[in-house]
Every structure is written in structure tokens, then in C-alpha cells.
Amino acid sequence: MNYVSTRNKTIKITSSEAILQGLASDGGLFVPEDIPSAGLAEAELISMDQYELTSHVLSKLLDDLDIQAVSAAVENGYKGKFSSEDLTPVVGLGSDSVLELYHGPTSAFKDMALCILPHLIAASCRKNGVKKDILILTATSGDTGKAALAGFADAPQTKVMVFFPAGGVSDIQRLQMITQEGKNVCVCGINGNFDDAQRGVKNVFSNVKSENVELSSANSINIGRLAPQVAYYFKAYADLLRQKKIAWGDKINFVVPTGNFGNILAGYLAKRMGLPVGKLICASNKNDVLTEFISTGKYNRLRPFYQTASPSMDILVSSNLERLLYFASGCDDELVRQLMNDLNEKGSYKVSDELLATIKSDFLCGCASDEESLASIKKVWENFGYLMDPHTAVAYTVLEKIRESSDIPGHTVILSTASPYKFSGAMLEALGSSVPADGFESMEKLNDITKVPVPENLASLKDKKILHKDIINPDEIIPYVQRKAEEKIWVK
Numbered sequence: 001m002n003y004v005s006t007r008n009k010t011i012k013i014t015s016s017e018a019i020l021q022g023l024a025s026d027g028g029l030f031v032p033e034d035i036p037s038a039g040l041a042e043a044e045l046i047s048m049d050q051y052e053l054t055s056h057v058l059s060k061l062l063d064d065l066d067i068q069a070v071s072a073a074v075e076n077g078y079k080g081k082f083s084s085e086d087l088t089p090v091v092g093l094g095s096d097s098v099l100e101l102y103h104g105p106t107s108a109f110k111d112m113a114l115c116i117l118p119h120l121i122a123a124s125c126r127k128n129g130v131k132k133d134i135l136i137l138t139a140t141s142g143d144t145g146k147a148a149l150a151g152f153a154d155a156p157q158t159k160v161m162v163f164f165p166a167g168g169v170s171d172i173q174r175l176q177m178i179t180q181e182g183k184n185v186c187v188c189g190i191n192g193n194f195d196d197a198q199r200g201v202k203n204v205f206s207n208v209k210s211e212n213v214e215l216s217s218a219n220s221i222n223i224g225r226l227a228p229q230v231a232y233y234f235k236a237y238a239d240l241l242r243q244k245k246i247a248w249g250d251k252i253n254f255v256v257p258t259g260n261f262g263n264i265l266a267g268y269l270a271k272r273m274g275l276p277v278g279k280l281i282c283a284s285n286k287n288d289v290l291t292e293f294i295s296t297g298k299y300n301r302l303r304p305f306y307q308t309a310s311p312s313m314d315i316l317v318s319s320n321l322e323r324l325l326y327f328a329s330g331c332d333d334e335l336v337r338q339l340m341n342d343l344n345e346k347g348s349y350k351v352s353d354e355l356l357a358t359i360k361s362d363f364l365c366g367c368a369s370d371e372e373s374l375a376s377i378k379k380v381w382e383n384f385g386y387l388m389d390p391h392t393a394v395a396y397t398v399l400e401k402i403r404e405s406s407d408i409p410g411h412t413v414i415l416s417t418a419s420p421y422k423f424s425g426a427m428l429e430a431l432g433s434s435v436p437a438d439g440f441e442s443m444e445k446l447n448d449i450t451k452v453p454v455p456e457n458l459a460s461l462k463d464k465k466i467l468h469k470d471i472i473n474p475d476e477i478i479p480y481v482q483r484k485a486e487e488k489i490w491v492k
């Protein structure tokens with residue numbers, strides 16, 4: 001199976017090469033030429049544990065890596081790193097379920113992929129005889145950064161560099177990043193928002209060449225990021241079968257709190273690989289660019305940018321939508337190239353009614369304000385004794401709003417993407433408490449009120465030293481990377 005660029009199908013490489021490159025040379029994203037079938041019967045799906053299931057799904061998508069290498073990547077990536085024995089528990093919430101994806105080492109769903117990615121990169125280097133170091137460039141709206149740093153810290157043959165919006169992440173998210181230890185890590189704030197950081201990083205790929213390092217990305221533009229995320233959709237289905245909430249073949253829906261469209265695209269791939277999925281519900285916060293797109297077919301990034309209580313979703317250019325456009329248009333690379341050109345040059349594009357109808361056959365959408373989401377947190381806590389973070393609350397709220405006007409047939413799973421303790425301030429506000437100025441006091445207060453345990457990795461931040469202090473403007477990213485790429489050793 002080849003991987004091709006969404007903007008030019010004649011650019012063809014293997015899956016391990018796609019992992020190493022991250023982004024295609026023409027700016028497109030790599031996608032499998034044909035989406036493989038997972039080929040799982042009920043008995044097989046139920047009998048596999050999460051390690052086996054993840055390895056199985058990965059080996060379908062990353063078919064030029066041998067299965068032993070893939071299994072080892074999954075095993076080494078996940079073993080001993082999660083706070084719950086079940087890596088991604090599926091718990092009941094009223095008549096729906098919640099898929100908890102935040103029990104990994106940094107308390108965000110990004111861990112699901114970023115624990116594994118360094119091992120996939122190492123395997124891909126071996127497969128392709130790459131001897132240079134790989135420099136992982138990452139733009140983050142808050143959670144990817146820390147998960148990438150934790151995943152890659154001191155990993156062999158790699159360096160990792162993270163750019164985050166200096167004023168656009170939560171206190172705890174910032175501390176998680178700037179206290180990161182490791183000989184091969186670099187963290188830098190940007191005077192700008194996530195889109196500025198992401199654009200800057202994408203530009204590096206076409207502008208920086210180095211003798212010392214090969215550039216790659218830990219953002220969900222990298223197929224090695226996306227592939228492990230496909231697996232937990234299958235795992236959720238298996239859990240629901242085991243819990244007897246559904247029968248084999250029943251279609252289920254997923255509500256996904258969405259920013260860069262990576263998580264929900266993984267759900268789409270799961271569906272195309274054969275998982276019985278009804279609707280994928282794309283939930284946005286006040287930055288409702290995707291709600292408008294899925295409702296009207298017009299994507300318009302020229303709109304106000306809002307900082308919200310769900311900062312990891314504060315995004316106006318959702319990169320992975322490009323992959324959906326490619327698949328939903330029947331692999332029309334020329335169309336994708338033109339749409340992405342329009343997005344770049346005019347700031348917007350519009351798809352045909354036919355393409356929009358195809359997208360709508362798989363997706364529903366909606367958005368929720370901070371007021372609505374925070375009210376949901378309080379309501380769900382009071383009614384069910386369940387604490388959900390502000391991102392998950394956006395998904396919950398959107399599901400409720402859609403149900404006001406139409407029925408969604410089938411069991412529905414809400415993807416929960418972060419620990420509430422990463423956003424203790426917003427949580428306290430939601431629960432009607434005053435918010436201490438200090439992030440750690442907020443954590444303790446939230447713990448006092450709810451008795452939900454604080455994840456160890458967050459509690460221990462308090463004693464960590466601040467190691468990274470650089471803050472630069474978006475237009476300084478290229479020279480910054482250029483300079484850093486030439487430095488052999490980063491630790492002073």
C-alpha cells in the first residue's frame with residue numbers, strides 16, 4: 001500500500017517514509033492510497049486486548065513495518081505509562097457512554113498517539129536506513145506539546161521542538177511544557193495564536209534544510225500520529241459489546257471535541273476500515289469554523305479568533321480536514337490542491353453541494369459557547385456525579401443541542417479528551433466556586449470539592465524547575481529552527 005499526497009497523487013511513498021517525512025513536499029498531507037479493511041470478526045475483536053488491537057490496526061495502516069516492530073512500539077509506548085489498568089475506559093453516562101482518553105502520562109488524549117510515535121519513528125529509521133537525527137517540530141494549542149515532549153524526551157536519534165502560543169494555554173499546560181527535562185527537548189513560546197504557530201512550523205518544512213537533521217512532525221499532520229488514534233474507536237466498540245450495551249453490527253455514534261480535526265478523522269478512518277459507525281459528530285467551541293463548514297460547505301478562516309475555556313480547540317485552520325476532502329471527493333487531488341490554494345490566498349473556499357452531501361452522510365456538527373459548556377459541567381456533576389473537562393463538555397453540550405431538534409439513532413459515545421485538572425480554573429468557575437490565582441491552589445480546591453483524584457503527573461509539577469524561557473515572534477520561527485538545527489547539543 002502506498003501513501004500519496006492529498007494534493008498530488010503521483011507523490012507516492014511507503015507508510016514508514018510518510019512517518020519520517022510528516023508533511024508531503026508539496027504541502028499536502030499523506031493518506032493511504034486505498035483505505036485497508038480492518039478485517040475483524042466479532043470473536044476476534046472481543047478476544048483482543050488493547051495492545052493486540054492497536055497493533056492489529058497499526059499494522060493494517062502502516063503495512064511496510066513488520067508486525068513485530070509494530071507490536072513492540074505499542075508495548076513499549078503504553079506499558080506502565082497509564083494511571084488506569086484499562087488504558088481507555090468506556091464508562092456509562094446516562095444512556096450514553098464516555099470514552100476516557102486522558103489516563104496517559106500527560107493527562108491528555110494526545111498521549112494515545114504520542115507515546116507510540118517515537119517508537120514508530122525509530123522503526124521507520126531502521127526500515128529506511130536513516131542515520132541522521134530526526135528533528136520533530138510541533139505546534140501546539142496546549143496538549144500536543146507536552147505529550148510530544150514526554151513521548152520523545154531522551155528517545156534515541158530524535159530531537160523535539162515545541163512552539164506554543166505564549167498567552168493561549170492554561171497555566172498548568174504551560175508549566176507542563178516549560179519544566180520538561182531531557183537532553184533533546186526545546187520549548188519556545190510564540191507571540192501569537194495556535195494558527196500562527198502552526199503556519200510557522202509548516203513553513204519550516206519548505207524553507208529549512210539541514211545537514212544534521214531530518215525534519216518531521218508530531219502534529220496530526222503526521223500519519224504516525226493519526227494511526228494509533230484509529231485503534232481506540234475499535235476498542236470502544238469492543239467494550240460496548242462486552243458491556244452488552246450493543247450487539248455485533250449495531251452502528252454507534254461518536255461525539256468528538258474537535259480542533260485540528262485529527263481525532264475525528266481517525267474515527268472516519270475507523271468507519272472506512274469497517275467499524276459500524278453511524279454519525280461522527282464534530283463539536284466545536286466558539287471558534288465555529290467547522291460548524292459553518294459542515295452546515296454550509298463554506299470554510300472561512302477570516303473570522304475573529306476567540307480564546308475559550310477549551311483552548312486545545314481554539315483553532316481556525318483545521319489541518320486534517322484536508323484529508324477528509326480528499327477521501328470524500330473520491331481522491332480528487334486536483335480539487336484538494338485548488339481548495340487549499342483558495343484557503344491560503346483568499347482565506348476561504350467552498351465545496352460543491354454534492355461533496356457537502358457526501359460529508360453530511362457521515363458527519364453532524366454543532367458548537368457550544370463557554371457559558372453553555374460550563375453549565376453542562378455543573379449539570380453533569382450534579383446529576384451524575386461525573387466530572388468532565390471543558391473540552392469534553394463542548395462535546396456533551398453539542399450532543400444535547402442536536403438532540404433538541406433531531407433524534408440520533410444508535411448508542412452514542414462521547415470522547416473525553418483531557419483530565420479536568422488541566423483546566424482547574426475553568427472547572428471551579430463552572431461549579432460556581434471562586435478561582436484562586438495560582439494554578440496549583442485551583443487543583444487542590446477542585447480536589448477538595450469533588451474528591452476526584454489529581455493525576456500524579458500534574459500534582460508533581462509543583463516541584464519542577466522551569467527550564468525553557470524562549471519567547472519569539474511567529475516570523476522568527478524559521479531562523480530559530482535553522483539555528484537550533486545546527487547546534488549539536490541543546491542542554492546548557
Ligand SMILES: *Cc1c(COP(=O)(O)O)cnc(C)c1O
Pocket residue numbers: 108109110143144220257258259260261262263264312313391417418
Ligand atoms: C487536541 C485536543 C482536542 C482536539 O483534537 P483534534 O485532533 O485537534 O481535533 C480536543 N481536546 C483536547 C483536550 C485536546 O488536547
